[in-house]
Amino acid sequence: MKNIFLLIVSLFTLYIIPNAQNHNHYNFGNPLEIRPLYAANFGELRTNHFHMGLDFKTKGIEGLNILSVEDGYVSRIKVSSYGYGKVIYIDHPNGITSVYAHCSKFLGKIDSIINLEQYKQKSFEVEIFPEPNSIMVKKGQKIALSGNTGGSMAPHLHFELRDTKTETALNPLLYGYDITDHKRPKINSLKIYALDKNGFIIDSKSVQIPILSNGQNYYTKNFTLPENFIPLNGGIGVGVNMFDQYDSAHNKIGVFKHYLILDNDTISKIQIDSVSFDNTRYINCYSDYKDFKTLHRKYHKSFKNKINPLGIYKMNNLGALFPRESDTLDLSFFAEDTKSNKTKCKINLIVNDQSFNKERLNIDADIVSPFYNYTFNEDNIRIEIENYTFYQPEICTLVKNGDFKFEFGSEFIPIHHPINIKVKDSSLISDSRKYLTVNNKYLKTIIKDDTLCARSKYLGKFEVKSDINKPYVSNSNFNTSKSITQKSIKWKIYDRESGLKSYNLFIDNQWFLAEYEYKTNALIFNIPKKIKGYKNVKVIVKDNCNNQTEWSANLNFQ
Numbered sequence: 001m002k003n004i005f006l007l008i009v010s011l012f013t014l015y016i017i018p019n020a021q022n023h024n025h026y027n028f029g030n031p032l033e034i035r036p037l038y039a040a041n042f043g044e045l046r047t048n049h050f051h052m053g054l055d056f057k058t059k060g061i062e063g064l065n066i067l068s069v070e071d072g073y074v075s076r077i078k079v080s081s082y083g084y085g086k087v088i089y090i091d092h093p094n095g096i097t098s099v100y101a102h103c104s105k106f107l108g109k110i111d112s113i114i115n116l117e118q119y120k121q122k123s124f125e126v127e128i129f130p131e132p133n134s135i136m137v138k139k140g141q142k143i144a145l146s147g148n149t150g151g152s153m154a155p156h157l158h159f160e161l162r163d164t165k166t167e168t169a170l171n172p173l174l175y176g177y178d179i180t181d182h183k184r185p186k187i188n189s190l191k192i193y194a195l196d197k198n199g200f201i202i203d204s205k206s207v208q209i210p211i212l213s214n215g216q217n218y219y220t221k222n223f224t225l226p227e228n229f230i231p232l233n234g235g236i237g238v239g240v241n242m243f244d245q246y247d248s249a250h251n252k253i254g255v256f257k258h259y260l261i262l263d264n265d266t267i268s269k270i271q272i273d274s275v276s277f278d279n280t281r282y283i284n285c286y287s288d289y290k291d292f293k294t295l296h297r298k299y300h301k302s303f304k305n306k307i308n309p310l311g312i313y314k315m316n317n318l319g320a321l322f323p324r325e326s327d328t329l330d331l332s333f334f335a336e337d338t339k340s341n342k343t344k345c346k347i348n349l350i351v352n353d354q355s356f357n358k359e360r361l362n363i364d365a366d367i368v369s370p371f372y373n374y375t376f377n378e379d380n381i382r383i384e385i386e387n388y389t390f391y392q393p394e395i396c397t398l399v400k401n402g403d404f405k406f407e408f409g410s411e412f413i414p415i416h417h418p419i420n421i422k423v424k425d426s427s428l429i430s431d432s433r434k435y436l437t438v439n440n441k442y443l444k445t446i447i448k449d450d451t452l453c454a455r456s457k458y459l460g461k462f463e464v465k466s467d468i469n470k471p472y473v474s475n476s477n478f479n480t481s482k483s484i485t486q487k488s489i490k491w492k493i494y495d496r497e498s499g500l501k502s503y504n505l506f507i508d509n510q511w512f513l514a515e516y517e518y519k520t521n522a523l524i525f526n527i528p529k530k531i532k533g534y535k536n537v538k539v540i541v542k543d544n545c546n547n548q549t550e551w552s553a554n555l556n557f558q
Contacts, residue, residue, distance in 0.1 A: 003498035023175045026094060028069040029139050030076040031159050032056055032146070034365050037248055038179060039156055042171040043272030043312075044254035045287050045298045048414070048457075049280040050272070051254065052169035053099065053160030054177065062104045062155045064146040071099050074135035074143075077106070077114050078127040081516045084158065085150025088143055090166050091132070096175075099160035104147025109135055115513070122504070122511045149517075173256075173338045180247045185255050185335035186216050187211060190351070191239040191288070191299055194229050199305035199318040200392040203229050204237070204290065211345065217347035225355040232357060233285055235322035237303035238347065239288060244337050255392045257336040260302045260319065261328060270301045282310050284414035293412055300445050300527075302333070305392055307370050327351040327525025329384045368396045384420035391416060396459070409459030418455035423464055426450055433545040434466045435498050442499045442544060467497040467545040476522065480553040487527060491539055491551065498544035506538040507531065513538075531557045 030036055040055035042204065052212060058064050068090055076089035076095065084101035088110060091097050106114055113135070117126045137143060148155045161170045173179070194205040197263040207226055211218050230236060238260055243252040259269035270286075285308050288299035303319035304310070313319070323329060331347040366373055370390045376383040396409040421436060421443070428434065428450050435445040436454040439461055443454040452464060474489040493503060493516075503523055505514040514525045523539065539551040 008066060026070075026096065026175050028098070028161075028172075028176050030068065030069055031069050031098075031100060031157060032058070033065050033067065034059070036177070036179070038246060038253070039249070039251055041244075041253045041256075042173060043256065043275065045283060045292065045300070047292075048276045048284060050169075050283050052275060052277070052280065053101075053158055054172050054501070056159055057249075058146045058157060060147065060154050060155055062147045064157075065142045066100050066103060066144040066146055066157060067300045068097075068137040068140050068141045068143050070094070072098075072137060073133050074110060074137065075129070075132070076129050076132055077110060079114060079118070080125050080127075080150055081518050083150050085152060086144070086147065087150075089526075090137060095164050096170070097162040097167075098163045099158075099162065100144060101158035101160075102147050102149050102152040102156065103144040104149060105145045107142050107144055109140040110143060117316050118513050121509070124513060124515055127430060140190070153519075163274075166276070168274050169226075169280075171256075171273045171338075174273055174320050179339075181339040181341060182247055182336075183245045184341040185242055185244040185337060187335065187343060187345055188241040188243070188297070190220065190241075190333075190347065192229075193239060193301070193303075194231060194234065195237050195303065195320050196234045199237070199303055199320055200236075201305075201307075202234065205229065206288075209347070216344060219271070220345075220347050221505065222348045222350055224350040224352065227354040228357040230323070230351070230356045231531040232359065235320045236349075237301060237320050238331070238332060238333065239299040239301045240335070240345070241291075241297050241299045242335050242343075243298070244335075248363075252294055256338045258300060258302060259334050259336075261332040261334070262321070266315065267321065267331075268310050268317070269314040270300070271314050272318075274311060276311065279310050281416055282308055282391070285415070286310060286312070289414045290412040303534045307388060307391065316422065323349075323351045325353050325356065366397045367393050369393050376408070378406070379403075380424040382420075382422040383408055384422075386417055389415050389417040389419065394467050404464035407461050411458060411460035413459050415457060418457045419459075421452075421454045421456055421462060423452045424450055425452060425464065428452070433468055433498075433547070434464055434543060437463050437465055442497075443546070453480065465497070465535065467495075467543060467547060469497060470547045470549040471500060471541045471543050472540055473541050473549045473551040475551070475553070478555075480555065482558045483556045484527070485558045489527065489555075491523040492521050493523050493539075493541050493545075495541075495543040498547075501544045501546070503539070503541045506540070507535050509538075511538075527557060533557060 037057040038054050039057050040051055044051035070092045072090045072092040077092040083531050086103040087262050089099050117128050139146040146157050161172050189210040191206045194202040209220050209223050211220055244255050244257050257271040260267040261359050291297045304313055329349040333345040336342045370388050373387050374385040378398050378400055399407045438442040438456045438458050443456055445452055445454045474492050476492045478489045505512045514523050516523055534556050538556050542548045
């Protein structure tokens with residue numbers, strides 16, 4: 001080996017990397033009646049989470065039949081304006097749960113039960129957990145229609161497999177779902193990061209390395225690390241911006257597996273075969289968060305830091321390199337998909353005496369460590385932080401820009417747990433219309449005596465604002481002076497300040513179900529057949545500061 005130290009747990013001198021297991025014996029069916037085409041695969045890098053399933057294309061339309069992939073019973077049904085939208089969970093006897101998200105409509109008993117619950121709670125958004133075996137389904141049974149509800153940006157079916165006991169998301173491509181794939185992963189760019197002994201990136205220090213291609217694989221020319229790049233007692237890590245594709249689709253998808261080799265020794269191996277929902281936000285220290293936020297480039301780090309608990313790491317070390325002076329590192333990086341299509345990149349790094357920073361790192365008073373709790377106080381502002389909120393040491397200061405404007409950290413620093421924000425304001429009264437924002441986005445705010453209290457999963461610019469304006473409500477696809485002949489009517493509703501809190505539809509003072517679609521600011525009422533003749537229709541919309549707008553008209557339903 002070329003004079004290099006690898007950070008390996010002392011008890012393990014050899015570590016056997018397991019191969020991906022295929023679980024074809026589960027024999028799950030297709031959740032759609034059309035040939036499966038995937039718009040996204042398992043483990044793709046998303047904002048604050050991994051993509052936890054497969055996205056099945058639905059020909060760009062809604063309303064395709066969704067089928068149960070195996071016998072079982074419905075264990076959970078949820079309706080939300082955001083996230084998974086309308087979603088069904090089915091527990092199967094084999095210990096796996098299947099999930100079907102962004103549905104446009106539930107079918108049969110599922111639809112009846114959820115509709116009853118919505119009227120019981122007088123709410124569009126509901127969630128229920130039916131008793132085991134109360135809603136039984138058979139393999140291939142129609143359970144819903146495909147759609148575009150929730151956080152979906154185009155019609156498709158988001159499909160997941162989970163371990164029923166742990167709710168860990170499983171890669172469906174390892175459980176019998178297949179695709180024709182002869183394409184190898186592609187690499188866009190490389191980065192080298194400066195690390196301390198715990199795998200933490202030093203001062204956000206990184207350098208991008210030019211890569212070349214010979215048409216089959218990739219390589220770099222000899223690259224000398226910059227002066228003062230490697231910290232004292234520290235090392236380096238490799239990050240790769242890459243993607244994969246299937247034969248029948250042009251969209252870019254995630255890479256299943258990648259590993260780094262030096263002189264026939266496996267330095268690191270990452271395989272995205274399952275992800276715990278409890279840990280999915282740790283994607284923020286697996287990927288390059290700032291690069292993703294600013295340039296939407298998806299760098300996969302081949303190393304981890306000390307606090308990262310993700311199960312995707314198939315090595316017993318941090319995946320870091322700790323070179324000495326005058327080392328030449330001939331590295332081989334491999335990216336691979338579930339069909340064993342493999343891409344190689346040769347990386348040649350030169351380390352010299354100038355590459356090392358010989359001085360010890362200065363411990364700045366403004367550096368916040370992941371390992372401790374912190375409290376920041378500045379006049380009327382208090383910020384409380386629990387341990388393991390940060391993914392690595394970060395520079396964070398509380399800077400006031402006025403009585404009710406302040407900055408803490410940066411929006412490019414990710415955090416795992418929400419921080420508590422408390423702002424005292426002697427002008428507050430019990431029905432105050434004030435609220436907190438972070439980077440101009442509303443934070444759910446509670447007023448306790450003279451204090452505004454909120455929790456934020458983001459850092460950056462904070463401000464106390466006041467919302468004195470009522471929400472906007474207007475009929476959209478119908479005229480109040482004409483008879484209603486269509487199957488559904490719509491209103492446009494929104495609030496540009498604190499955001500919508502509630503929306504309710506009444507006909508002759510009786511509550512009726514209306515569906516809210518935030519992407520189009522639409523409130524939709526699917527008219528029951530029993531609604532005939534002249535009716536008084538009332539829509540009441542509230543924002544998060546309890547400003548209320550009431551729309552009312554007498555409509556003639558034909």
